[in-house]
Amino acid sequence: MANQSNGQGKAKTSFWNDPAVRSVVFQLLAIGAVVAFFLYIINNALSNMEARGITTGFAFLNDSAGFGILQTLVPFDETYSYGRTFIVGLLNTVLVSVLGIFLATILGFIIGIARLSKNWLIAKLASVYIEIFRNIPLLLQIFFWYFAVLRALPSPRDSFNFNDSVFFNVRGLYMPEPIAQDGFGAVWIALFAAIAIIIGVVRYEKKYQLRTGKTFPLFFPSLGLLIGLPLITYFIVGSPMYLEYPELKGFNFQNGMVVIPELIALLLALTIYTAAFIAEVVRSGIEAVPHGQSEAANALGLTNGQRLRLIIIPQAMRVIIPPLTNQYLNLTKNSSLATAIGYPDLVSVFAGTTLNQTGQAVEIIFMTMAVYLTLSLTTSALMNWYNKRIALIER
Amino acid sequence: MKKQLVSAVAALSLVAVSTASMAATLDDVKKKGFVQCGVSTGLPGFSNPDDKGNWKGLDVDVCRAVAAATLGDASKVKYIPLNAKERFTALQSGEVDMLSRNTTWTLTRDGSLGLNFAGINYYDGQGFMVSKELGVKSAKELDGAAVCIQAGTTTELNLADYFRELGMKYQPVVFDTSDQTVQGFEAGRCDVLTSDQSQLYALRIKLSKPDSAMVLPEVISKEPLGPVVRQGDDQWFNIVKWSMFALIAAEELGVTSANADQMKSSTNPNVQRLLGTEAGQGKNLGLDDTWAFNIVKQVGNYGEMFERNVGSESPLGISRGLNALWTKGGLQYAPPIR
């Protein structure tokens, strides 16, 4: 590059003032700088690691882990590999993120709608909620729910006892676990059949409405079908399921399902914190729908529910989706604060214990960051797709 | 034009600079004027800041000994509190010159982490602490217990091994710092707190009612704790190693911080070599001959250090046990300084 310019410099004095040429040079330089920067870093890291005798590479993923994990969604014990701890941590992160998104959306919509309620007291209460919880650091809220509230819960021996089947104590929430026996598959089939029928009926209803302008009730029959069909099947095939009740054996409750307090505290904090933001998103979304739309809906004689469901929400959704996506992404990333209270998420298990046992910080932090990046990009891609879809309905 | 050339050259030279070799730790320390020492974030008796923010403890005294040996002043230490998770990376990356943070010596840590253990300042073993209310008398009765444990320690692995060997189940409740572990135990999140026995005593006095908890008799592992340095700098490795030995040798020879000055005129050649009256020993380490004298004068010998921080003069009240001198039935033994 440098030679070229010297050769042509005299012939064309305006060569360097040509914006196209400048832009090419500028970009090449930028690439050069970025590449040089990365070379520098990688070179440093490699030579530093070699000088200090740190093992590199991903071979450690096959070594046996040798430690236990509190909550595992896939089979895991000490003999599994470090690679498996990655999966376990990842699934725990996904679990808390999905549950958190689900709960925060519900709570956020309720608070957001309450914020616009005509009832002065309810509206004020909602705005007080929003102002309090979104202005306090999430980590503090997690600590509060875990360390301050946990202390107040009873020990396993004096658990809150609901009907001898559900127990709540400092060790978590214990519930009976349904154990499926042979033949339970039929119930699943019935459930899917019910869903298929409902989808079909809904589609037919739309067509019917377009054709005749009439509607017929859908919600309660669907609900009945959804519950009724599997239930009837269940009894026909002879109740192939039993409940395994938790029982106090030794120190703790054994058997049954348990929701560990770390998960409860983390979920509570994430839900309450994110819901405050979602509520604001929902409020501004609804306020963005012109008042005339409501009045027009009223004038057409739509009921309150119909007005919300058919007029307001579909239009508000278009404003709500992009910031809502951001909140979902934030929640997913914030779930990494789990490490502060020992919920075994990806950061705590993999970037914590595994990192420390193997000492391979670079590889492990790299993998952890890659996971969050993928989760983030996937969520925003999904949301963009959804956003486009509802935007298309408009016209 | 010129500007672009300059920046290209600058980018290239950046790459070139990075291949420069690492400086020797001792020179580095002398240049800085202090030793950067990784300690725990707060463990009474081993490394814990007092009310005024001064660090105190057995591990801290090792740092001070190294500072006394290298710089002649035990107070020239910069303490970097590290949690269990970040301690090795901090040492590997050069953030600290040495790590003195109740760290267990294992083969993997020597072999694949690029670290060297420079000795053992406390022979420990993993034990269990339970609330007295439970009425448990032995660790073998702990089937199904929830166990509070600190993240990223060998304790986690030992615990898994122990329960697997006995065919018992447990729930590991993992915390980031020992403070949080105690908080979890205190809140009743778990039945048992497991850690090195020394730590258990230290953590017990952090409970609101220390008498309500007891340490079970079983010791399920060997936990030799000691200072750690990076591989690849043998001189520094030797300095830390022999600072440890000087502490022990001083106790063997009866040299204390109080009598170090008088002992200089001792006729015992071993004492003379230790205190540098007979010249020549410091040179081998690249230090002054007064290196060990400075250690003993300013920090004391191993016995003083032990009693002051964890032994009879401290709230922990741990007996010497394995940590007595080899002459008194313990394991502390220093190779000859000559």
Next chain:
Amino acid sequence: MSEFKPLPDQPPPPNTVGLVGWMRAHLFTGPVNSVLTVIAALIIAWGIAWFVNWGLFNADFIGTTRDDCSGAGACWVFIYARFDQFIYGFFPEAEIWRINLMFFIFAACIISMMIEKTPKKGWIALFTLVGFPIISYYLLNGGLFGLEVVETHKWGGLTLTLVIAVVGIVASLPIGILLALGRRSEMPIIRSISIVYIEFWRGVPLITVLFMASVMLPLFMSAGAETDKLMRALIGVTMFQSAYMAEVVRGGLQAIPKGQTEAAQALGLSYWKTMFLIVLPQALKLMIPGIVNTFIALFKDTSLVLIIGLFDLLAIVQSALNDPNWLGFSVEGYIFVAFMFWIFCFSMSRYSQALERKLNTSHR
């Protein structure tokens, strides 16, 4: 014929005016609403009564040890006894005036910026962004004019929280501006580099960034280049924050009509002159609310540094909770921290909302 005199207006029905009318319109519009109102009122009354009893009437405020607390209500003695540590961290007592002076300058800058009629606002802003950080560095760290050097590991409490938040914002603003310009650039490579940078940092949690900064940064640097722990955390926070800042700046830039750029180009201004003389000055004004909002987010996020072992406000309270002499006051401790953070964040968000309203009206 007498002049037509309209009768005076009938008074409105009594149940539509005054307190009763207001309550009918806002609280008891229907059976459902009435029930909700009653339930909400009961909850509020119960909650406030409990909180006031616990935190005020039955609480203990003055004393030095936990024995001064009766145990019937909150024990604010704990906060009172540790207050200096919560604010100043482990800073040597004799040097605390330096922090106070820094707080004072900072408050003076901020207040004069917020008052509308202050003259020479631009210069004050410049001072706040450039001069103030330099002065505070020397105030905190010492080393000039015979001030004793206070190492960064002695910094803590609210001071550290503010240091991280302010440095994070001030340092990320110029980087954010460059990234935003890069993202809007017509050069595809510059644009892609900016996009990758922005999306990368926005996609990963701050905690992994801090962890990377705290333990991996030294591996990436050539041997001998040393930075202390706080410095590395600040680098991490700045890299992270600049990506968010870039998006705020981009929002501001997008709001400036294209005609402005075109007019500048027609006048023969170069790209940088166009940006710095025409576009950015207009855009910056629009960006202030966004910047304040990211500042709030960053301010809350500073609490994460406790995970890498720095003693910010939350960490220092958390460690005080473990003091054997003061065990069992976690609720008081957490409420104190929550209150401190809340005061800062809430007032900033109110300010940003007010600003947004003001800017909005001036543009319509």
